[in-house]
Amino acid sequence: MTTADELITLTAELLAAHDPAATDPLEFLRARFDAGLAWVHFPPGLGGLGAPRALQAVVDAELAAAGAPDNDPRRIGIGLGMAAPTILRYGTEEQKRRFLRPLWTGEEVWCQLFSEPGAGSDLAALATRAVRDGDGPDAGWTVDGQKVWTSSAHLARWAILLARTDPDVPKHQGISYFVCDMTDPGVDVRPLRQLTGEAEFNEVFLTGVRIPDAHRLGAVGEGWQIAQTTLNNERVAIGGQRTPREGGLIGILAETWRRHPELRTHELHQRLLQGWTDAEVLRLTGERLRQQLAVGQPGPEGAAAKLAFARLAQELTGLEVELLAEQGLGYGDWTMSRPELVDFTGRDAGYRYLRAKGNSIEGGSSEILRNIIAERVLGLPAEARSDKDVPWKESAR
Amino acid sequence: MTELDLLYSEVEEDLRSAVRAVLADRCPPQAVLARCEGPEPQDTGLWRTLAQELGVVALQVPEALGGAGASLRETAVVLEELGRACAPVPFLGSAVLATTVLLAAGDRAAGEWPALCAGGRTAALAVPLSTAPDAPFPLGVRADAAGALTGAVGSVADVPVAGLLIVPADGPAGPGLYAVDAADVTVTARGSLDLTRPLADVRLDGAPGRLLVGPDQAEAVLWEALLTGAGLLASEQLGLAEWCLATTVAYLRERRQFGRVVGSFQALKHRLADLWLDIAGARAAARAAADALSTGSADAAVLVAVAASHCGAVAVRAAEEAVQLHGGIGMTWEHPVHLYLKRAKADQLALGTPGRHRASLATLAELPAPGHGRLPRLPHV
Ligand SMILES: Cc1cc2nc3c(=O)[nH]c(=O)nc-3n(C[C@H](O)[C@H](O)[C@H](O)COP(=O)(O)OP(=O)(O)OC[C@H]3O[C@@H](n4cnc5c(N)ncnc54)[C@H](O)[C@@H]3O)c2cc1C
Numbered sequence: 001m002t003t004a005d006e007l008i009t010l011t012a013e014l015l016a017a018h019d020p021a022a023t024d025p026l027e028f029l030r031a032r033f034d035a036g037l038a039w040v041h042f043p044p045g046l047g048g049l050g051a052p053r054a055l056q057a058v059v060d061a062e063l064a065a066a067g068a069p070d071n072d073p074r075r076i077g078i079g080l081g082m083a084a085p086t087i088l089r090y091g092t093e094e095q096k097r098r099f100l101r102p103l104w105t106g107e108e109v110w111c112q113l114f115s116e117p118g119a120g121s122d123l124a125a126l127a128t129r130a131v132r133d134g135d136g137p138d139a140g141w142t143v144d145g146q147k148v149w150t151s152s153a154h155l156a157r158w159a160i161l162l163a164r165t166d167p168d169v170p171k172h173q174g175i176s177y178f179v180c181d182m183t184d185p186g187v188d189v190r191p192l193r194q195l196t197g198e199a200e201f202n203e204v205f206l207t208g209v210r211i212p213d214a215h216r217l218g219a220v221g222e223g224w225q226i227a228q229t230t231l232n233n234e235r236v237a238i239g240g241q242r243t244p245r246e247g248g249l250i251g252i253l254a255e256t257w258r259r260h261p262e263l264r265t266h267e268l269h270q271r272l273l274q275g276w277t278d279a280e281v282l283r284l285t286g287e288r289l290r291q292q293l294a295v296g297q298p299g300p301e302g303a304a305a306k307l308a309f310a311r312l313a314q315e316l317t318g319l320e321v322e323l324l325a326e327q328g329l330g331y332g333d334w335t336m337s338r339p340e341l342v343d344f345t346g347r348d349a350g351y352r353y354l355r356a357k358g359n360s361i362e363g364g365s366s367e368i369l370r371n372i373i374a375e376r377v378l379g380l381p382a383e384a385r386s387d388k389d390v391p392w393k394e395s396a397r
Numbered sequence: 398m399t400e401l402d403l404l405y406s407e408v409e410e411d412l413r414s415a416v417r418a419v420l421a422d423r424c425p426p427q428a429v430l431a432r433c434e435g436p437e438p439q440d441t442g443l444w445r446t447l448a449q450e451l452g453v454v455a456l457q458v459p460e461a462l463g464g465a466g467a468s469l470r471e472t473a474v475v476l477e478e479l480g481r482a483c484a485p486v487p488f489l490g491s492a493v494l495a496t497t498v499l500l501a502a503g504d505r506a507a508g509e510w511p512a513l514c515a516g517g518r519t520a521a522l523a524v525p526l527s528t529a530p531d532a533p534f535p536l537g538v539r540a541d542a543a544g545a546l547t548g549a550v551g552s553v554a555d556v557p558v559a560g561l562l563i564v565p566a567d568g569p570a571g572p573g574l575y576a577v578d579a580a581d582v583t584v585t586a587r588g589s590l591d592l593t594r595p596l597a598d599v600r601l602d603g604a605p606g607r608l609l610v611g612p613d614q615a616e617a618v619l620w621e622a623l624l625t626g627a628g629l630l631a632s633e634q635l636g637l638a639e640w641c642l643a644t645t646v647a648y649l650r651e652r653r654q655f656g657r658v659v660g661s662f663q664a665l666k667h668r669l670a671d672l673w674l675d676i677a678g679a680r681a682a683a684r685a686a687a688d689a690l691s692t693g694s695a696d697a698a699v700l701v702a703v704a705a706s707h708c709g710a711v712a713v714r715a716a717e718e719a720v721q722l723h724g725g726i727g728m729t730w731e732h733p734v735h736l737y738l739k740r741a742k743a744d745q746l747a748l749g750t751p752g753r754h755r756a757s758l759a760t761l762a763e764l765p766a767p768g769h770g771r772l773p774r775l776p777h778v
Binding site: 246254257258261264265266269270272273274276277278280281282284285287288291292295304307308367369370371373374375377378379380381382383384 | 401402403404642646649650657658660661663665666667669670671673674677678679680681682684685699702703706707752755756758759762763764765766767768769
């Protein structure tokens with residue numbers, strides 16, 4: 001058990017040994033990881049100290065005040081938000097040591113090879129095959145299939161990958177979870193342009209890709225259970241960010257409102273006030289969730305936070321375009337680009353409006369999240385399914 | 398901004414269980430329904446039990462005055478349970494609105510506490526229940542130099558059982574808050590949308606009043622009482638909404654149509670999931686308001702406006718969904734859900750509507766309405 005005071009001391013020691021002003025940012029991040037101050041709730045040796053999760057805020061505040069570099073600019077959510085917690089929970093010691101440090105410092109970007117043209121919401125229907133080749137220390141898997149909507153695949157060094165290893169059992173049972181090297185032969189990444197004009201996600205074709213067995217995460221056939229960890233973390237990562245009052249989208253909107261009296265109308269004023277209260281309620285809900293987690297009463301609010309976030313983001317971005325009137329009619333640039341980050345705040349209102357449409361689809365659509373809340377929280381009956389007990393290869397697809 | 402504590406403490410959870418147990422025993426929905434049609438819609442016997450066995454009618458009154466010396470956070474938890482039971486007791490009027498004024502009055506109210514804390518007497522704040530915290534000071538009652546009060550106030554909550562009225566009045570030196578014995582005024586019961594929180598009109602014809610709070614403080618104290626009331630009402634709305642959701646889910650898990658449980662239809666599952674989500678927000682907002690009020694945070698006004706506007710709307714939606722999803726039975730007098738619908742709708746109007754609270758945010762959060770800056774002039778036709 002590490003206390004806030006101890007963490008403040010350790011942070012001060014880190015700063016003393018590596019003056020942020022004089023140290024290369026990457027070197028600083030590596031030193032921070034090695035000091036256990038990256039994610040304090042992770043185990044010692046893996047970037048943490050086994051401290052309560054809530055104390056990360058203390059470290060972050062000290063470092064920010066000292067002008068220390070953050071891994072934020074390189075922060076691609078999939079590595080930090082999804083791959084890391086999954087590797088921590090299911091990875092071997094060797095996998096944890098190999099992957100977590102460069103993941104955290106941003107040296108290695110991760111992507112998620114889950115969705116397929118035929119399997120999105122019904123992820124367990126996936127068809128990408130992994131076939132075992134050989135035994136012994138050289139044993140591995142040969143993977144063939146097609147993935148889609150893969151964010152950041154063009155930047156990624158590694159991917160978390162779901163593939164079917166046994167087509168003869170019902171669909172949820174025959175899936176395994178791998179780490180795929182995106183630089184391997186047979187991995188073909190093709191940009192997929194989206195409605196914002198840019199290509200943030202990709203199609204990924206996997207043709208005879210060889211994955212060593214040492215890069216399998218968890219047991220063969222256990223992939224679906226492991227994927228639940230990834231997906232739950234994805235929802236918290238998307239919807240659960242901590243923001244100050246008027247942080248994020250509502251802040252941009254409120255500032256525009258204040259600076260432009262000539263744009264105000266009564267109808268927009270009503271909607272602005274409604275949006276402002278909704279944003280504040282969502283902020284408080286997230287705060288309450290964090291306080292609950294800190295005292296060890298995890299609630300089902302992860303799916304809820306993501307659902308509420310998507311609803312609010314769409315409401316606010318739509319309102320902003322309307323408020324801007326003449327300017328709202330414009331759009332920055334339709335030229336196809338390959339962005340490194342989803343930048344909600346640094347871009348114009350049209351981009352925000354369009355990109356927010358993805359919030360209710362990516363990481364579990366709003367419809368799927370409502371099913372989850374209704375079934376797991378309220379205890380209402382599950383959706384009817386015809387393929388649950390049928391071997392995957394015999395199910396209708 | 399200080400850190401808000403949005404969770405429930407162990408003490409608060411214990412208090413909740415105690416109150417819930419008494420309410421389950423003393424006012425199950427069917428009993429509340431039966432009482433509403435009788436001559437005594439409010440349950441003074443239950444009130445005395447709440448006072449004497451649980452000490453919750455004077456929760457935030459200091460122990461030295463005979464109260465429990467607790468904070469507004471605990472008062473809010475009691476309100477959650479009273480909302481969940483739709484309990485017909487004058488808690489909002491007496492334990493919240495009137496008590497806040499009496500506490501601010503200091504020594505001048507000293508004589509009132511024994512009877513109030515023991516539950517033998519209740520008090521009411523003589524303003525229309527719909528009054529919002531930022532409303533102008535009411536001037537419908539005048540006080541003369543001798544403290545005699547004349548005038549009228551409509552739609553006051555929790556008056557019929559009250560022995561003590563706190564009356565805002567315009568006196569010779571300016572606005573004041575006066576204590577008046579209910580026996581000295583004319584109380585005329587009104588039909589009330591909320592069967593469990595009766596309203597009455599109050600007429601004063603030279604009723605003897607005792608000044609509790611003088612002109613220098615009266616407006617601020619009244620504002621504080623109404624703000625506290627509006628902020629804590631959010632907790633009542635939360636409890637009410639939770640009852641509606643839980644009751645509806647339970648019903649939909651039993652009720653069958655088209656050969657399946659009605660709650661297995663996705664259209665209904667999604668509606669209930671959305672409602673659950675709004676209630677999760679209501680819980681966070683209501684806790685935030687209660688915590689900010691109890692610590693006297695400078696941010697309390699903003700958090701009360703947020704909680705009041707969100708929770709008011711959520712409670713109404715929860716009750717309306719409950720009526721709809723119970724089908725025909727939801728439309729009957731016999732099923733208690735209408736009590737909750739009536740309470741929810743009246744609560745939405747009480748102490749400022751959601752829209753009114755959002756409007757006050759325009760000032761608090763500096764989001765001015767059109768016209769508070771330069772507007773383009775329309776061309777003349
Ligand atoms: C911007 C963006 C980035 C993404 N990044 C990644 C990524 O990096 N890696 C990755 O693997 N995937 C990624 N995805 C894919 C995403 O996870 C899927 O798009 C999503 O799960 C939905 O699947 P689908 O597109 O096949 O839609 P479908 O499953 O075909 O759904 C179509 C519609 O039907 C609804 N629907 C489906 N099933 C039900 C049901 N049971 N009840 C009610 N309604 C239902 C859906 O909500 C949706 O509205 C990304 C998607 C987007 C938009």
